[in-house]
Amino acid sequence: MPVVQFAQFSSIVQPTLWHELSRLKLEVLRLSDESVPLTATYSTGRTIKDRNTGQEVTLGCNIAVGGEGFSESYSPPLHSVPARGILKNYNTIEEFKNADKRALFNKLSDEIWDSIIQNHDTAALTRFLLITFADLKKYKFYYWFAFPAFAAQPLWEIDGDWTAAADKHFSEAQLSSLTKQLSLQARPFFLVRPAQDDSVEVAPVQDFTDFFANVPEQSRTIGFLDPSAQASAPGWPLRNLLAYLRAVHPEATQTVRVLCWRGDAPSSRFGILRGGPTSTEKPSAVGWEKNVQGKLGARIADLAPMMDPKRLADQAVDLNLKLMRWRILPALNLEKIAQTRCLLLGAGTLGCYVARTLTGWGIRKITLVDSGKVSFSNPVRQPLFEFEDCLHGGRPKAEAAAGRLKKISPGVDAQGVTLSIPMPGHPIPPGSEEQTKADVNALENLFDTHDAVFLLMDSRESRWLPTVLGSAKGKIVLNAALGFDSYLVMRHGAREKPAHSSTRLGCYYCNDIVAPADSLTDRTLDQMCTVTRPGLAPIASATAVELLVSLLQHPLGLHAPAPPPGQDPQSQREGEGSVLGLVPHQLRGFLAQFRNMQIIGAAYDRCTGCSETVIKAYETEGFAMLLRAFNESGFLESLTGLDKLHAEGEQALEAVDWEEEGEGADEDF
Template structure:
């Protein structure tokens, strides 16, 4: 075994003591935990962090002297594995590979050595000998490739000259009798019980043929009143028969500093406690005598060594590649949110990712908008996505709907809901995606043709109610205006917020529905008040014409500073009830004909609006931001929380209007919600099977039309009389 560079070369007449250096054993769990710490806690912080490793002395012959760091290394105050000694160290995790390479290793070692030397001078090392076993770990974690670069150092103070061996190491069973070995084992166990541990790193020994006594280092003065012979013990992790392990080095420096003037010869017992095939044995421990060299008299810190050699035997770092051995799904889990966590490092430190990731999103519609919304949700780390759609994939879909391919169109086409779920799982196996192939009953689409039709409609309603109850955010992404009516009513009743996206040829609207105030004793989301969503919801629709052209007629004109519970829904700006919008329409009128980029823009904005709502302290009750607020201090770390975003692609412009809820709305007005909550499906059946006049009569829209018409006639008669 080669001597350390810090020790003098052995002369031909003297045999110098050599030590088995530590071999770092960093388990995969350590790198997993470091990855989490780097992303969630350390971020760009390169200051040293306290970590803990351990070593044991029960390894079979042939294994290296290991210092192990595992998943629990970051829990410094946590327990140490049984029959192991703790070693506390400092982690220096750099942000770049260049910083890792450029770190002044010599300075790190010198600083740690000075702390160790000061602990010896002050007596701290006597009171807590564990400080003699400290280490440094310099790392760089490439979290894109899962390559981890590291360099391990165990600082050891050196004597100006080598340590002379007076009596060669011998196996304990050749020096101690069987009785003495048994007594030593019993005495060590008693010392561990006294110290409340299963392993004591350093101890003092006195022995005779009949008895053996052990004590802690701090008891030196009373344990060795006469210094004619001194024996010290070290819990030794080395398995070599002629060499001690690294922990002995700093102990000898401590002895030379504290008692070198009184003792120049020390007997050392390298205590090795091995259990093989259920039988415990310490007979393979070794014992030898050394002469303590003198330390400098000026109290300057001795020279130190300790940086670990690389696998080639040269002074240099090591690298471990975990990308191949790690479970690909676990790699995806930790990598998919990398961009999000990087946001918090510099750009948005206050970003609450947990609220986003834990949000359960229901997507009603798996078409052009649905596919784009789903992809953007996954980009934000949302794990729970549920699709509802009753259509099959046609040949015109894949080019506009990014979750489908040509093969999905063959054989009549796969179910959109099922195919969307399959594709999300292929993109990211960690997503919890569900698909439901079902229809949503609509006003103007009768369901009373037969008992079976009526029964199926009732089942669809019950299923939709269940799904909306189970999710935090509802996205309405269907093709027609009337298909959004029932989800709007259910979501309003259950206090689920909705974000609604609707498309024209080159225009779109993305809006959040007003969140109704909950009855006394019920939280805003109709459930547990601790919900991470805190009352947020969203809805989108893919329709041929954006809603909301009648604000001035209905009285829901544009305002500012409207709180969330007073905001209108998609139907609040309409003065007619929804009906069958596809009847007697040409193909271009039945389909959503829009510029290809429009759905991507609207879908992305719908999700971004949802995330902004989640970041607001009041969730869905947040006051609506308007275009006038663009120059003001934003209410969330991500910016504004508008009621509506109306886009005009022809002039590449967006405006942010806000409008009040309409008391005669055919979807969210009190009279509609009251009938729905009291009568349930009976009320809904009347809406489905009747003409649009049913809802207009119920809400007072019919009377409003009549009054408006009368006022116009009166104005005309006045004009004629002038």
């Protein structure tokens, strides 16, 4: 009699498997190479009709697996059955190549055999192994499937040949009954016996003894869902089903009537198989999948060519950040950083560098505001501009910077807004009040739709209105300012004094006893341009961004206290501080000395920027109050009481009894 041939499983891997494996690698597995459970599915074999020849073409004996297979609650699609396996991912390509694949295969085949002998478990008959290496930088995945199947000795033979199930073996009524039962619940393996009403009864293979009691051998049928569509080669699951029957029911399975169920009666096949002597010892197993060249070897899934380049860029940014999290800082909240919406007031040297650093941290929403245009001196110091941006009078800075940012990182939602920020000391002409009001409304709306605001302008007075808005609206406000070889980076304190601290942190204006005034008129050439060492701006900008990220990681966020100067960063990291270390109030850097100083500045109750007097006046009067601050010299001093402070100071000086020295007094020395 001819020897039975089997169609081996052929894997179909959905791209979602690699996406989910990437996530697991970065967020769960990290450097672990522990095996994880994975569920694949297979269904009945299929054929398709060739449009040119009209002939039926047989598809492979396929088993499919996707990212959903990692879920413990995953259930197969309709008319499909599960195959439980394990995935073992290696950390390097060398480990993948040098892995002891024989030991892995033998271990799994031993587990399958033990499950057959000890538990009579048919669920283990389709177990599989998948070993992988995920090259997440190049989006290449190396993988190799193994579907262990036991080799019978002697081989199974078929009495005659495989025939159609409807050919003399089952009546039309029986096949109709069987089709109805299997369509309601797909079964990987099952038993079939005739019923009295010319129908059939179906049961699990584990019920072999009871189900076939008093049933003649010629009426006993062993069925399985066949993933093969070949006429004379049933699918791979039959090999282990036959091994199971010979091991568990050796006396009753010298001859086995097999039904290869392929979804309907016309497609299904039937055969009578005969096996030789059996043994309780585990037979040898085979089942490593061949590659596309038909050789035993791994396959490669290269996703880069078929992925959206924008998505590749996003994933590359996320990869660096996730590596940071699982290798160094597991508590790092990357989602909170990515969701922070940042407003950059100023798209010059500081604005460009801040925007670039924000994208490095994975922040997706960045809005740049500026009223200027790109000039010929800008591109060498401001990395979001090129020479072409300077031509024809120059492109608007904010729009040009946002456009370039999206070219650098397409996943960033970057927007440029050309807007003039009204300033104290710069009176508004009567004919421009409506435009100024519209500008103020636009700025207020921008504050409402963003979480963190960077003040990156090149004048002192331009920071006043954003300081007031940030304090009134409870936003994170960060300031960066440059000197020739020194810089200031600071965060503005929250409006409310923290309950855990006696100090409310101040703003940019809290150390001043004069209100911001016009510093832009009548400037010399050196005053019109930022005269600063070229390396200073990127240092200050990066420091400002890192200060924001550290603040976002602090459990108190905006209300985080400033550490005392000289505190060890590790002491705060192990306590209730940010996982990134200290969250200082002010940093003053001195490039000539290559050093930084941490400074704490308390809020001033007469501050023209963040005092409660100013904030309540803005909340009560709105634009009318702002207009007075823009137009009236001395208004802010009068509002906050600084004018009285000046008067008190002058009175104190006048009250001093100054002793005037007479002529010749120096002769005594």
